[in-house]
Amino acid sequence: MKIFVTVKQVPDTSGKVAVKDDGTLDRASMQTITNPDDLNAVEAALDLKDKYGYKVIAFCMGPGPAMQMLRELLAMGVDEAVLVSGREFGGSDTYATSQIIAAAIDTYGVEDDDIILAGRQAIDGDTAQVGPQIAEKLGLPQITYAGEITKDGKTITVKRILEDGYMMISVDTPCMVTCIKELNTPRYMSVSGVLEAFEKDIAIFDYEKLKDHPLIDATTIGLKGSPTNIYKSFTPPQKGVGMMLKGDGKDTTNELADILAKKHII
Amino acid sequence: MILNQKYETLRKLYRQFAETEFTKEIMDELMDTGEYNWDMHKKMAKYGFFGVKTPKAYGGAGGDYIDYVLMVEEFARVSPVLSLYANTPNSLGSGPILYGGTEEQKKRFITPVAQGKEMMVFALTEPGAGSDAGGTTTTAILDGDEYVVNGRKCFISGAPMADWCLTFVKTDPSQKGSRGISLLVVDMHLPGVSVGAHENKMGIMGYPTSDVVFEDVRVPKDCLIGKVDKGFPLAMQTLDGGRLGVSAQSLGLAQGAFEEAVKYSKERKQFGRRIADFQAISFMLAEMATKIEAARQLVYHAAELKNINSPDASKVCSMAKLFASEMCNEVAARAVQIHGGYGYIREYKVENFYRDARIMTIYEGTSEVQKMVIASHVLK
Known part of the structure; x- marks a missing residue:
């Protein structure tokens, strides 16, 4: 009974975003953080662990410094961490990355009652592709944008939050779910968690370890094997904040009509 | 470090x-x-x-x-x-x-x-025994399997919330000074234990402090910690570590006040420019930052000495407490000064830091007591 959580170390884009001449992000000049949505996935995994006794394993693909981020996740309560790291993997786009992470998770071993959780998307690329691609490559069902996750036996039910409503979807394990920030508030590390995290070994899955996996093809990983070419990187414009009017009486409808009228919509 | x-x-x-x-x-x-x-x-x-x-x-x-x-x-x-x-x-x-x-x-x-399920407080100070902690007059007389405790402890931080009170008592009045003192863990719910009114303090508000009064409190013998009549060294050993805590508290307080001062001096404009651009202010900030850093190194060094159980730990913990607590009063005062009139207003964090700073040179051994400890080491 395991939960695999995929996590990414990303530049902190809440500060200044630095872009190199070739259009890619200048990661070296920015502070790194754990991708925020991934922390929601970690919290969801730990919550399921608290309730049902899952073993939680974090998987991260990245260079050596990502080890520190994995230690912080161990300090939150994650049981094991795996760093997928190798020169051959460098520069991978989402297509190549999902292939490598899927191979790494499969190498660890996916069983019948296992779940893979991922953040909806990483704040550096905003693609939201890696999670779903991992599911495709492992042949698992997937539910994206989870705002609520419940479990009943082998069945996982997810409230899938969309811009204009929500869907309730049930799926049997093994499956893959991507999480959004509305799902939960990530817990802090704990004192004993930190102390223990620095006594644990973090496994490293490198190219040697994964090269014989059927998903790994040397021509489709790394920078050279990635089909994506970056044209331009930019910070998307801020979206306006939504507004919620409560109540089902005439006053609320009047208020709504008033707002719409002021904006010349009606 | x-x-x-x-x-x-x-x-x-x-x-x-x-x-x-x-x-x-x-x-x-x-x-x-x-x-x-x-x-x-x-x-x-x-x-x-x-x-x-x-x-x-x-x-x-x-x-x-x-x-x-x-x-x-x-x-x-x-x-x-x-x-x-x-x-x-x-x-x-x-x-x-x-x-x-x-x-x-x-x-x-x-x-x-x-685990935070129970609270225990430390009761050494008495109305007549502050810096001279050996002047304890609260007594405990053995009667069968119980000690009968009588007396009053004062300025006991956390007493109103406590489940247990680490009470230093005189078990042998014939011995002078710090001798003949024992340590009892007293259940605060026992008959005869009462707490006084909450002290109305200058700072550290939100952590009630009060007297604890013992009137014929019967404490089971198995609540004696360590050997009878040999409790005072336990108080001193604990206070060594406690001083380290206060030094860290002083350090953090100074850092917080300093950060507020930096922020304010960059925002506040007078005579057409930010006050941080005036040398009077920027030099003050430079001195504050330097003293905070010096205190930090001393506090961490004292902690390292405690880690290895060094014979120098007691002396350096007192040095850290003396230096950091005095420093935090200076830094907090300057942070208020940089804020000008606003620093005197509750809305601004430095007002609170300033009042909280005042206790740092007093509790768990005044600056003067720290100097006595340090002097006793250097004159050995």
Whole structure:
């Protein structure tokens, strides 16, 4: 009974975003953080662990410094961490990355009652592709944008939050779910968690370890094997904040009509 | 000292917790009501802050002294009073039992304290025995299997909330000074124990302090910690560690006040430019930063000496407490000065830092007592 959580170390884009001449992000000049949505996935995994006794394993693909981020996740309560790291993997786009992470998770071993959780998307690329691609490559069902996750036996039910409503979807394990920030508030590390995290070994899955996996093809990983070419990187414009009017009486409808009228919509 | 990654990760945890949880609303409430915030207590317990350096066998995290001072520093940087919440169970509220208790007593008394389920306070000071702690007049007379305790302890931080009181009592009045003093853990719910009115303090509001009065309190004999008549060294040993806690608290407070001063001096404009651009202000900030850094190195060094149980630890802990507490008063005063009139207004954090700073050179041994300790070491 395991939960695999995929996590990414990303530049902190809440500060200044630095872009190199070739259009890619200048990661070296920015502070790194754990991708925020991934922390929601970690919290969801730990919550399921608290309730049902899952073993939680974090998987991260990245260079050596990502080890520190994995230690912080161990300090939150994650049981094991795996760093997928190798020169051959460098520069991978989402297509190549999902292939490598899927191979790494499969190498660890996916069983019948296992779940893979991922953040909806990483704040550096905003693609939201890696999670779903991992599911495709492992042949698992997937539910994206989870705002609520419940479990009943082998069945996982997810409230899938969309811009204009929500869907309730049930799926049997093994499956893959991507999480959004509305799902939960990530817990802090704990004192004993930190102390223990620095006594644990973090496994490293490198190219040697994964090269014989059927998903790994040397021509489709790394920078050279990635089909994506970056044209331009930019910070998307801020979206306006939504507004919620409560109540089902005439006053609320009047208020709504008033707002719409002021904006010349009606 | 350069902190390793484990220490930096702990600092990150402490800072994240303090900056997120110690909200303005909570701090205002502490100041307005003076009441202990039990919700905060529970949250702190959940993340293990009450047992940072308590051994794992007694419900703690088994950390070292640096793990601990970093917590007190980071918490005090945001709220000196809330740093006290987490400091006490790691320090005065468990120390004497850790140093002198039996295995059974450690399990029985320390575990619930480290887990935040029970509160224990340290009662040494009496109306007539402050810096001269050897002047204890609270008595305990053995009667069968019980000690009968009579007397009054004062300025006991946390007494109104406490389940247990580490009470230093005179068991042999024929012995003078610090001799003939024993340590009893007194159940605060026993008949004859009462707490006085909450003291109306200048600062550290939200952590009630009061007298504890003992009138014919019958305390079971198995609540004696260590040997009879040999309790005073346990108090001194605990206060060594306690001084380290206050030095870290002073350091954090100074850092918090300093950051407020830097922020304000960059925002505030007078004579057509930001006040930070005036040398009078920028030199003040430079001196504050330097003194804070010097205190930080001294505090961490003292913690390292405690980690290796160095014979110099006691002296250097007193030095750290003396230097950091005096420094934080200077830094807090200057932070208020930089704020001008606004620094005198409650809305501004430096006003609170300034009032909280005042106790640092007083509690757990005044600056003068620290000098006595240091002098006794250097004149040995």
